[in-house]
Amino acid sequence: MNNQDETKVETVSKNSFNDQEQEVKTDNMSDQDKNTKEIKIEAKNKNGLGETWPEPIVRVQSLAESNLSTVPDRYIKPPSQRPQTTITNHQPEAAALNIPVIDLDSLFLGNEDDMKKISEACREWGFFQVINHGVKPELMDAARETWKSFFNLPVEDKEVHSNSPRTYEGYGSRLGVEKGAILDWNDYYFLHFRPLPLKDFNKWPSLPSNIREVTDEYGKELVKLGGRLMAILSSNLGLKEEQLQEAFGGDGVGACMRANYYPKCPQPELALGLSPHSDPGGITILLPDEQVTGLQVRHGDTWITVNPHPNAFIVNIGDQVQILSNSKYKSVEHRVTVNSEKERVSLAFFYNPKSDIPIQPMQQLVTSTMPPLYPPMTFDQYRLFIRTQGPRGKSLVESHIPPR
Ligand code: OGA
Numbered sequence: 001m002n003n004q005d006e007t008k009v010e011t012v013s014k015n016s017f018n019d020q021e022q023e024v025k026t027d028n029m030s031d032q033d034k035n036t037k038e039i040k041i042e043a044k045n046k047n048g049l050g051e052t053w054p055e056p057i058v059r060v061q062s063l064a065e066s067n068l069s070t071v072p073d074r075y076i077k078p079p080s081q082r083p084q085t086t087i088t089n090h091q092p093e094a095a096a097l098n099i100p101v102i103d104l105d106s107l108f109l110g111n112e113d114d115m116k117k118i119s120e121a122c123r124e125w126g127f128f129q130v131i132n133h134g135v136k137p138e139l140m141d142a143a144r145e146t147w148k149s150f151f152n153l154p155v156e157d158k159e160v161h162s163n164s165p166r167t168y169e170g171y172g173s174r175l176g177v178e179k180g181a182i183l184d185w186n187d188y189y190f191l192h193f194r195p196l197p198l199k200d201f202n203k204w205p206s207l208p209s210n211i212r213e214v215t216d217e218y219g220k221e222l223v224k225l226g227g228r229l230m231a232i233l234s235s236n237l238g239l240k241e242e243q244l245q246e247a248f249g250g251d252g253v254g255a256c257m258r259a260n261y262y263p264k265c266p267q268p269e270l271a272l273g274l275s276p277h278s279d280p281g282g283i284t285i286l287l288p289d290e291q292v293t294g295l296q297v298r299h300g301d302t303w304i305t306v307n308p309h310p311n312a313f314i315v316n317i318g319d320q321v322q323i324l325s326n327s328k329y330k331s332v333e334h335r336v337t338v339n340s341e342k343e344r345v346s347l348a349f350f351y352n353p354k355s356d357i358p359i360q361p362m363q364q365l366v367t368s369t370m371p372p373l374y375p376p377m378t379f380d381q382y383r384l385f386i387r388t389q390g391p392r393g394k395s396l397v398e399s400h401i402p403p404r
């Protein structure tokens with residue numbers, strides 16, 4: 001979603017609806033409401049994502065705090081998607097597996113083993129952890145703590161930042177707009193760092209009092225780390241160091257963050273904190289909750305629980321890098337489980353291509369034996385599917401592969 005798009009929507013909703021889709025919502029109205037003839041007309045932007053959700057929003061935090069002994073039906077996954085039924089990591093060999101840990105200091109000193117390790121991680125796991133990444137542990141802790149405090153504010157204090165499907169910015173409790181969908185057990189806050197015109201402090205929380213300052217500094221550091229990781233991945237793919245970044249649109253890259261809050265869940269075996277998905281963007285840098293595990297990465301037919309390394313970030317390849325690398329690097333499915341003992345907070349930072357330029361396999365990675373696997377598509381077009389459907393495995397990047 002770019003700025004122009006937003007400006008257009010604002011103007012349109014103030015004036016006539018012109019070429020905009022109109023929708024009259026009467027489903028849940030009482031007769032009396034209908035009689036008042038104050039029928040609400042919802043303006044949708046040209047993407048079809050409107051200002052309102054298909055159903056009233058329920059904060060998962062409120063459910064968790066109401067001491068329910070069972071999970072409401074809306075959060076109960078069908079048996080085949082429940083965490084225990086697909087899990088095979090009770091097997092001893094799977095329990096011993098963990099995603100590779102890369103020391104960025106040693107890599108910058110030219111350690112060949114680390115270069116190999118990161119290359120293998122991107123090809124086989126789509127995930128790795130980084131240590132000695134240059135972001136101060138104090139800043140990581142401060143960011144985690146301020147967001148924990150934010151989510152622990154009373155729900156009413158957060159409602160002022162309530163988000164809509166149009167931009168997703170703000171406080172939200174669902175991804176996707178499909179009516180009747182089974183929902184995930186989380187609340188979140190989504191905000192932009194880059195491009196700069198999208199960064200708007202007014203759309204960030206104002207409490208706790210240090211949250212804007214800490215988040216701003218955190219975002220700046222993560223944009224830098226994102227750039228360094230891009231250079232590493234680029235050389236590792238056999239490209240010039242700056243090439244991947246250029247393909248992302250140089251200074252026009254996007255950076256945004258979703259702070260995820262997974263409240264305690266009375267029946268964690270029936271629900272998921274976040275359904276299986278691959279990340280639609282470029283690369284994701286996750287600050288996990290060090291006290292509470294929950295992130296699981298698909299490795300073959302197994303879900304591997306990630307054990308966070310102290311002061312590490314968890315990095316994963318998103319769909320756009322899979323596309324640019326012509327599938328040498330894999331954007332791997334992952335999901336989040338919940339538990340009944342402890343809430344969990346994570347900060348997912350997304351480093352994305354400029355949203356309106358076509359993304360397609362890099363020319364050097366296309367050969368006669370390895371033809372381009374994906375047609376060009378902008379990130380704006382791509383992301384729209386995710387925003388409409390919510391998290392849905394890897395169906396998107398897979399369906400994007402033209403039939404042979
Ligand atoms: C995400 C994500 C994992 C986590 O936000 O896309 O995969 O551990 N988060 O919260």
Ligand code: NI
Pocket residue numbers: 277278279284334
């Ligand atoms: Ni993710």
